[in-house]
Amino acid sequence: MKRGYSQSPSSSTPPPSTRFKSNPEGDSQFLDDDTTKNFARKVADHYSRRTNQTLEEREASPIIHLKKLNNWIKSVLIQLYARPDDAVLDLACGKGGDLIKWDKARIGYYVGIDIAEGSIEDCRTRYNGDADHHQRRKKFSFPSRLLCGDCFEVELDKILEEDAPFDICSCQFAMHYSWTTEARARRALANVSALLRPGGVFIGTMPDANVIIKKLRQAEGLEIGNSVYWIRFGEEHSRKYSDDDSRCILLQKFKSSSPFGIEYVFHLEDAVDCPEWIVPFNVFKSLAEEYDLELVFVKNSHEFVHEYMKKPEYVELMRRLGALGDGNQDQSTLSADEWEAAYLYLSFVLRKRGESDGAQRRGGRRKNGKMNLSKDDVLYIDN
Template sequence: MKRGFEASPSTSFGPPKSKLRYDTYGDSRASDDESFKNARRVAEHYSARSNQTLEEREASPIIHLKKLNNWIKSVLIQLYARSKDAVLDIACGKGGDLIKWDKAKIGYYLGVDIAEGSIKDCRTRYNGDSEQQQRRKKFGFPARLICADFYEVPLDKYLQDDAPFDICSCQFALHYSWSTEVRARQALANVSALLRPGGIFIGTMPDANVIVKRLREADGLEFGNSVYWISFEEEYMLKKFKASSPFGIKYKFHLEINLMCSMLCLHSYLTKLCMQDAVDCPEWIVPFHVFKSLADEYGLDLVFAKNSHEFVNEYLKKPEYAELMRRLGALGDGNHDQSTLSQDEWDVAYLYLAFVLKKRGQPSSGRRNTSANKGKMFIAEEDIEFISS
């Protein structure tokens, strides 16, 4: 009998129609293994990237996929974020979700990312500096930014004055913790320690069932379409995965990002801006049944997990989210803009899922006092905190 991950069938066959620097707090657990070295190398590469202009973003062949991903994240935030919530944004990148959190009227924001350049860009976006032309007003919540590897550094003691958080978010990045069991456990241990009882952990990540299904359907160890490809190494020639070794199942993922430069690694760690600037982009399979079991060990109960196709088809039926989709333009605006998600982009979306976990325990009746947090309404460059591992 084949061992592996059962495939989740798609619910549709086409796109929907209309500086402070600190050492690790506590004992350092950073290792010299390949995954850690790669995380640092990729973070340095991503830090060196400049922000794209609006024109460059709109010229991307996957612009509608990116808009669809923004819609999925927006729906998750609207479903679970509440006014005055304290938010922990894991792998926050350049702060692309700040506006979403502002619309949810949160009370406090703490962003953590491994890439120094991304954290600095997040600071710029939060402050509304002159180059951020899309900003019309200041954000309505204080914020704090930390440069650290959330999957290596125990943060419970370091952030004890900020915790507990009402909601944690990790978008398109949690699978980077799955290179080793130690990193996967540290990621979930941090979430559990920092989230209040009854608090919510939302996220998006690759759907292992779909990736393994596609691999087994392929003639060789590589598959994809006009905008992406995934390749596995020779050790997976039999296309079988040991149930006893659910960590460190590595593959390479490439995605076209714009018309002049090829190869984007979608997630918050790496963009290949051109071939001579290429960096290997390993990612790791996250068998969801193992993820669910591990989360359970840390007091995090599964609320739901839905493949992106299922998620879109379910929530697009609700008028408020259909209107949000129209405004974001992933399927066109229903009026003058008829451009929409391509079939190949829709196929990429099928590679991902959205999940929601809830911290076990009874929430306290009172709301935490956000004025006690260390957040600021304007973040100077020296306010960014660096925690090394």
């Protein structure tokens, strides 16, 4: 296993200053580097512990149709924006669940990075076609490179200098893990911008903060949910008062001057059980613009489904994936609670400013990529 790029804080360029005012009292627990790393490690350990499921176990999941719907959304995003021979950077790639999607898009090169060692190892074996019941193809058509490290902490442009520029960057259901501090959020967007070519696209999915806060405002306490998920905020987001001997809990308004480090615990049956962070999309958009990343679109998952299910090719894709049944004998579909859980997410596409230069597109096979990855080929990055 390769290990390198040990980075000390003094060696990295500090993120530029922001127009957002700090809130030391409310954010103090997130501003300590060790605390942030502990949170990142907790998330990494959670995903490392999750083992690959058999097909039977997967189909028995209480959220199987939600998982299939999320796969459909990611597939549509990839089909919309990936082109043959594209070089792809997959941030928080996990166990490599999107490898087949990229293969179908006929990309030319793939680099995946994830903080969880167990996930990277599963991704490596999946790419190689070893002992993976989900693998439909023994070999992928593109060379690959895998890194294990926190892509929201390290300066990836230094590590991937020979691999860049990339044509497309993807971060699926993970961008909110960068929102513990402003520095991490900026590092995430700086990495994307530095590694994308002009005209390159950044596609992703993450929780929809507007929906979460809206639901929370309507709740009696600090928790929302149904039979497949729950979200719980800490007491620091409430205040109590006494009126005629009755006690009420009121949710405090989250301060717009301090949009980072707003933590909650998220539980999704058979999928997620760890801390996450609110990402106000207007702040995300403004911050992205500072790094030359312009919004192409943002759509809540409900809106996304309604729009792209009007197109025959994506209706057929939905049928094949089975989120809404196969349209024939299989009439199973998402439960009402799964559909409500889907409402918690959004999809976004950003494009890096500048005109695309054909000479800059280095799609195809990079010299660092391999068609079969050994454990020693994985580069472990010290944060």
